[in-house]
Amino acid sequence: MNITTKEQIMEILHMTADVYQRDIMPEAKKVYAQNNDNAVRVTAMLGYSNVCKNQCLYCGMRAGNTAIERYRIESQEVIAMGKNARELGLKRIFLISGEDPLYKFEEILTFVRALNEMGFFISLAAGEYNRQQYEELKSAGVDEYVMKFEMSNEAEFNRLNPSTNFKKRMQAIEEVKQSGMLLASGNIVGYPGQRMSDIADDILLMKKLDISWAPIIPYLPAAGTPLAEEGGRGNLNTNLKEISVLRLMMPHINITAAQPGENMKNGLSDVEGNLNALKAGANLFFVDMLPAAMAKNFHVIDDRLIHGLEHVHQLAKLADMQVKL
Numbered sequence: 137m138n139i140t141t142k143e144q145i146m147e148i149l150h151m152t153a154d155v156y157q158r159d160i161m162p163e164a165k166k167v168y169a170q171n172n173d174n175a176v177r178v179t180a181m182l183g184y185s186n187v188c189k190n191q192c193l194y195c196g197m198r199a200g201n202t203a204i205e206r207y208r209i210e211s212q213e214v215i216a217m218g219k220n221a222r223e224l225g226l227k228r229i230f231l232i233s234g235e236d237p238l239y240k241f242e243e244i245l246t247f248v249r250a251l252n253e254m255g256f257f258i259s260l261a262a263g264e265y266n267r268q269q270y271e272e273l274k275s276a277g278v279d280e281y282v283m284k285f286e287m288s289n290e291a292e293f294n295r296l297n298p299s300t301n302f303k304k305r306m307q308a309i310e311e312v313k314q315s316g317m318l319l320a321s322g323n324i325v326g327y328p329g330q331r332m333s334d335i336a337d338d339i340l341l342m343k344k345l346d347i348s349w350a351p352i353i354p355y356l357p358a359a360g361t362p363l364a365e366e367g368g369r370g371n372l373n374t375n376l377k378e379i380s381v382l383r384l385m386m387p388h389i390n391i392t393a394a395q396p397g398e399n400m401k402n403g404l405s406d407v408e409g410n411l412n413a414l415k416a417g418a419n420l421f422f423v424d425m426l427p428a429a430m431a432k433n434f435h436v437i438d439d440r441l442i443h444g445l446e447h448v449h450q451l452a453k454l455a456d457m458q459v460k461l
């Protein structure tokens with residue numbers, strides 16, 4: 137199935153759930169299996185700081201949200217947590233923080249170098265830096281930088297991300313690519329006010345940017361944020377359709393499989409939500425390295441709950457797939 141146009145994407149986004157599940161979902165799953173090795177991928181995940189100077193209207197970690205306790209994990213402790221991940225057999229690590237002005241760039245380079253020496257494939261999401269800093273991150277050992285564009289609709293981006301702007305974000309994305317790091321990027325699916333045609337544009341932008349990982353997720357309202365007052369969670373079926381379209385358009389990329397189901401109490405480890413994501417063509421799970429007391433405060437969304445490696449093995453078995461660490 138060759139999908140290249142906005143019209144083709146819109147047709148799938150508008151399909152009934154029955155037709156999508158019959159005609160598109162199995163095709164996307166087949167494309168994943170044929171082009172990869174029918175194995176789920178796993179990455180350690182470490183939210184090393186939940187401090188952020190920004191005010192994104194949808195994010196629970198936005199500056200000034202007093203509903204969470206802030207923490208910062210210093211570089212030596214990040215390295216120790218990386219060792220724990222290696223002992224579990226994990227070979228990928230995803231390091232993520234808010235735009236924390238007091239977390240020294242040199243500290244980030246220190247833990248990146250150490251994790252690189254341990255042999256990790258390193259993904260980093262730490263916000264907007266300058267061109268030279270992306271190059272330093274690349275030299276230190278960051279393989280992939282996660283810089284979401286969140287929404288390709290410029291006016292909506294500027295409304296929902298008042299601490300930056302769309303042109304600046306796209307410039308940052310361009311500089312990440314020029315540094316030689318792989319680019320992970322994507323959108324929020326189903327935030328209040330988003331139209332289907334916006335989602336189609338988002339998908340086309342991901343293709344154009346030649347992303348390595350689509351870290352996508354349906355919009356989930358976070359307590360204490362302005363956008364939570366505008367509307368509820370994004371549609372799960374639309375999210376699954378986006379996963380399938382991305383898989384059909386980009387057979388080799390990673391797509392987040394840690395997706396929610398109907399029951400938000402199960403967070404991103406909902407068995408049904410995770411299995412549906414695998415069926416739709418997603419493949420990448422997280423193993424959270426944070427102690428539970430900190431994990432509950434790494435709070436971009438409510439109920440972010442992520443289980444450990446055992447959960448991933450259980451899911452892979454249910455989906456008749458292997459696990460690739």
Ligand code: SF4
Binds near residue numbers: 190191192195199234
């Ligand atoms: S989305 Fe990222 S940059 Fe925006 S407030 Fe949340 S942590 Fe900060």
